Amino acid sequence: MKIVTYNINGIGARLQNLLRWLTERTPDVVCLQELKAPQEKFPEAAIREAGYGVIWHGQKSWNGVAILSRGCEPSELRRVLPGDPEDAHSRYIEATVRGIKIGCIYLPNGNPYPGPKFDYKLRWLGRLLTHAAELAASPMPVVLAGDFNIIPTEKDVYKPERWVNDALFRIEVREAFVRLASQGWTDAVRTLHPDATIYTFWDFFRDAYRRDAGLRIDHLLLNPALRGRLRAAGVDRDVRGWEKPSDHAPTWIELSE
DNA sequence: ATGCCGTGGAAACCACGA
Numbered sequence: 001m002k003i004v005t006y007n008i009n010g011i012g013a014r015l016q017n018l019l020r021w022l023t024e025r026t027p028d029v030v031c032l033q034e035l036k037a038p039q040e041k042f043p044e045a046a047i048r049e050a051g052y053g054v055i056w057h058g059q060k061s062w063n064g065v066a067i068l069s070r071g072c073e074p075s076e077l078r079r080v081l082p083g084d085p086e087d088a089h090s091r092y093i094e095a096t097v098r099g100i101k102i103g104c105i106y107l108p109n110g111n112p113y114p115g116p117k118f119d120y121k122l123r124w125l126g127r128l129l130t131h132a133a134e135l136a137a138s139p140m141p142v143v144l145a146g147d148f149n150i151i152p153t154e155k156d157v158y159k160p161e162r163w164v165n166d167a168l169f170r171i172e173v174r175e176a177f178v179r180l181a182s183q184g185w186t187d188a189v190r191t192l193h194p195d196a197t198i199y200t201f202w203d204f205f206r207d208a209y210r211r212d213a214g215l216r217i218d219h220l221l222l223n224p225a226l227r228g229r230l231r232a233a234g235v236d237r238d239v240r241g242w243e244k245p246s247d248h249a250p251t252w253i254e255l256s257e
Numbered sequence: 258a259t260g261c262c263g264t265g266g267a268a269a270c271c272a273c274g275a
Contacts, residue, residue: 009263009264009274010263010264010265012264012265013263013264013265014264034264034274036264036265037265060265060266061264061265061266061272061273062264062265062272062273062274109273109274109275110275111259111274111275112259149274149275162258163275166259166275167275168275201275203260203262203274203275204260204261204262204263204274205260205261205262205263206258206261206262215275217275244263247262247263247274247275
């Protein structure tokens with residue numbers, strides 16, 4: 001069973017790209033972020049025709065998350081991260097799919113640092129830690145997958161010294177990632193590839209993909225009830241080289257049944 | 258190097274992303 005997280009960066013502009021990738025790679029579960037589409041403009045019919053059940057939480061212009069499931073319907077559990085009724089961003093959706101609880105995350109970017117956007121990121125992280133503690137302790141298998149906008153360590157960025165005051169690499173944010181791990185979450189890709197240089201994002205400019213000037217910011221975290229089923233993990237980095245690509249690449253895990 | 262590209266939405270530019 002293959003579970004993938006993919007920041008699509010505008011599902012309107014990326015639909016053909018997405019459908020090709022679904023057809024070629026046939027992932028079982030897909031967590032999408034940055035739909036950049038209002039609820040009513042999500043291309044539901046095209047995705048269902050490709051053989052996927054789907055739930056989504058759209059928003060005009062920005063954000064937006066979705067969970068796709070091949071051959072069955074995701075069973076929605078929530079479409080908001082608890083803890084702040086004032087938060088109007090579409091950044092979280094959670095469902096049960098084939099006996100696994102899936103939390104699809106689009107964490108705030110937080111730049112520029114310092115400032116209100118960074119403060120919002122830290123508040124969002126606080127809420128995530130609260131919710132994640134419950135999920136980590138659950139006897140049910142859970143994966144938290146998404147664009148975390150967190151570079152966990154120096155190994156996960158092409159030139160760490162350039163990023164020390166960036167909201168993706170600030171110490172507060174990396175410490176939050178460590179706190180997640182201490183709740184029992186396993187960073188699937190890093191666990192299976194402890195020494196490899198692995199990126200999931202390359203900027204659109206400065207020829208970043210060709211230079212391999214990337215970041216590892218898309219993650220799949222497994223709770224203790226699930227981690228024993230982890231068989232493989234990786235990044236479909238060639239997809240970043242397709243026509244009209246997102247700046248992120250699909251990042252995946254393979255689980256035993 | 259602090260938006261050079263790219264998207265969406267509104268307006269022929271602006272906000273936002275990482």
